[in-house]
Amino acid sequence: MTASEKPNRTLFDLDLLRAMVMVADCASFTTAAARLHSTQSTISQKIRRLEEMAGHPLLVRGNRDVHPTDAGQLVLGHARQLLALNDQLLEALAGTTVAVTVRLGVPEDFVSAATTQLLGAFNREHPQVKLEVTSGLSRDLANGYDHGELDLILVKQRRNSRAAAACWPETMVWIDSARNGCIGLDPVPLVTFPPRGLYRDDIIDAIEALGRRWRISFTSSSLSGIQGAVADGMGISLLPARALSREHTVLGAEQGLPPIDTFEIALLHRATADPLVKALAVRLTGLLDQERAGTLT
Incomplete structure (x- = not known):
């Protein structure tokens, strides 16, 4: 038998x-x-x-x-x-091709021409893939991932806060308006993400450590909103270096502000993810490695 x-x-x-x-x-x-x-x-x-x-x-x-x-x-x-x-x-x-849906989540500041070009090329190489991309705050992307709504996410988080398929240290800078600086005002106006948003507590802790008074002058869930508010003299903020523009000036040791090196960029997917999810993760890892090395054209 x-x-x-x-x-x-x-x-x-x-x-x-x-x-x-x-x-x-x-x-x-x-x-x-x-x-x-x-x-x-x-x-x-x-x-x-x-x-x-x-x-x-x-x-x-x-x-x-x-x-x-x-x-x-x-x-x-x-x-x-x-x-x-x-x-x-x-x-x-x-006699048809099975469609595979890959749900990707990325922060607003990573939706660049290089990213969309990569995603377009990936779709052409894998026509059976239905790619769904969501852009938003890292905390919302992480929540969607935890609830099974996203297959692959790129998020900003505190270093080693959760296991990742790949991660890179995030360079942070203190920024003020290049035209109408606010660091000398009393109380110091602060431009931040909403409560529980990234960087908010770090900004407040640093200002309080200086013995300075402060007030929240502008709150936004949008990176572009934060960038614009600082550029227009609404207050100072803390953002990734990639978010710096010519309308900003960098603050630092001269103003008593400490370097912040507690954040990282993390790429997450499940160990049991579809091979196409993992293939896209490899492509995104390559893109970020190039960006970190300064070789991206």
Whole structure:
């Protein structure tokens, strides 16, 4: 008797495996249910059935998310392969190319000509890819990634705050208006991102360490809004060096302001991501390496 002829051999249901993959990617039963156009109770039942078939717990519910057990990681790897084979079979039968959606999130200041050229070239090389790009604040991109809404993100974060596929130190500069400087005013006007936004606490802590009084004069969720407010004399701010323009002047030790070297640029994707997600991550890594080396034309 061959292995395939053995009686009572377990056959895993692709529908159950798909539910498992979706919950793991979204780190949430609720989000997975919405994306599968199902209910949370139905998804939970499917996971229980799959765990019964596997003979092991596959997912663990944490305080805020859901993550796979060791057995769950094993099942996930094989589940993705089986689901991919299923798609390949459908493709062969239909004579069409299976579309793959890659959802990328990038900060506003990384949406440059070089980035869009790279994305366009990637799409031409991989016509089966449906590329969806979201631009926004790093905290919002990270939140979307954590909830399974994005596959690949480029974010600015405090160094080593979370594991990344690649990361680069972020050079920060204190900036003031080149025409109407504000550093000498009392209280010092500050231009910042909203509460809990990047750099805000660092700006306030540095000014207070100088014994200077301060006030928030302008708040914006937009990088261009921050840049414009500083250029027009609304206050000083702290931004990545790439955001500096000719309308700004750089502040520093002469004004008593300390260097800030606690931030990094991080590229994140899941270890179980689709190979095309990882391929795009490699391309973005190359672009950022070129930018850091100053060889980008």
